[in-house]
Amino acid sequence: MLYFIGLGLADEKDISVKGLEIVKRAERVYLEAYTAILLVEKDALESFYGRSVTIADREMVESSSDQILADADKVDVAFLVVGDPFSATTHTDLLLRCRQSTPPIPVRTLPAASILTGVGCTGLSLYNFGQTVSMVFFTDNWRPMSFYDRVAENVKLGLHTLVLLDIKVKEPDLAMLARGKVVYEKPRFMTVAQCAQQLVETEEVKGEGICGPEKLAVGVARVGADDQEIVAGTLGELSEVDMGRPLHSLVLVGSRTHDMEREFVREYAVDKGTFDKAWVAQFGA
């Protein structure tokens, strides 16, 4: 049996009791470590589980999954995913490969906390969210802005948009690669400030009035952890905030809000004066 086990958001103790039981007894344990990260290192997991964990990078999951699936029709294999196992499409792909194996590999999924619902900590109602989008690091010659159209669809309906932010954990250094050496860059995690800046920059290019510097948003950092942080403000204000260590996410606030959402979010405002003015300007009194 291949078990897809969600680890939740913050540390080694966010796994479910049931998930932990399976990890302890499985034949092999893999940790998917390229779509999200926990806020603790692999050795914290290993010492908590009392066993060794193999890091499964993108290359292993997408190209060498035979290694993960070996004998999984006979023995139990645990595949650990930060957040909920089905946040990333890649894992659907792995599941399909289990079905297509001969003999088929039985699969079981253990859901866990995800940023998609954890973002409810902002006080914004999950019923008022539209599509989730993700944003990658802009570079000099690659600035993919396709997320903008989806954000615009949400904004036009008055819905909130959760923006998931890029992480780069095992990227080859291209300059070194050109010289024939594989050297990995230092891991990078997009911050709320970078996301806000890229949203404003995208608005300058697209110009439909969706995410200019005056628009209200909420930044979150380390949801579910002891040092969870929430900051509300205009994208202009959020472009300047420092929310500390990863992971960060951002919510662009939609107009279809009720008073309780406003009251709740206002508490996190960088500046309550700006917040109130921006709110009235965007959503009315």
Added chain:
Amino acid sequence: MLYFIGLGLADEKDISVKGLEIVKRAERVYLEAYTAILLVEKDALESFYGRSVTIADREMVESSSDQILADADKVDVAFLVVGDPFSATTHTDLLLRCRQSTPPIPVRTLPAASILTGVGCTGLSLYNFGQTVSMVFFTDNWRPMSFYDRVAENVKLGLHTLVLLDIKVKEPDLAMLARGKVVYEKPRFMTVAQCAQQLVETEEVKGEGICGPEKLAVGVARVGADDQEIVAGTLGELSEVDMGRPLHSLVLVGSRTHDMEREFVREYAVDKGTFDKAWVAQFGA
């Protein structure tokens, strides 16, 4: 400190390891038991936790919350919520009351698995979901169809819609109430079949071509449990399915799908022939 602790979806072992530690040491433990239920009884929780748990019904949470919040500025109180703590607005309300208390009551939230992401088990990409809606039991004289407009917004964008289904766990029997007696009705949980029927009925009234009997949907039951079940088909077909004990949810499939979603969902089809025909008719080849 008031701890909002998510219990996840299926049974007593879906709580996180961290959540369990807090439950074991808290001064008092409440279980919110009117927006969702676990698939196990209260005594299974109590014996697993090794302590007693007070059921918090809607009346207690919405009107007598002082009892829950008593001394929570000094002692630890655990407020357990099935699924993720912020799926229901009511709990935002309770959190606001903590802030407004004198002295303010510190609050911490422990996210957990929610049906909002657990529904990823269908193979439908969470990035392609629009707004979540909820549906209540229609009665002879109360057939609230306001969800339809939100579903229509999703459908027009090609997005999937998660429909959360009504539960009635402590409803006074109105006939008995008229005779001066408070007697509670037997708990009721909306099934996938009832939801499909009500969608089709709503379509008959509204007529915008959003959720007629030919539309494709996926029903899920007991997500995250051993006996989790997934069934795909037209709403006409799903109106006839029996998916067993609660809880059930339904996803109306949107057109903005990729091949992997189709391949994954098809496996759960009531009838693969009907499924393929409906897919081509709605979404093209």
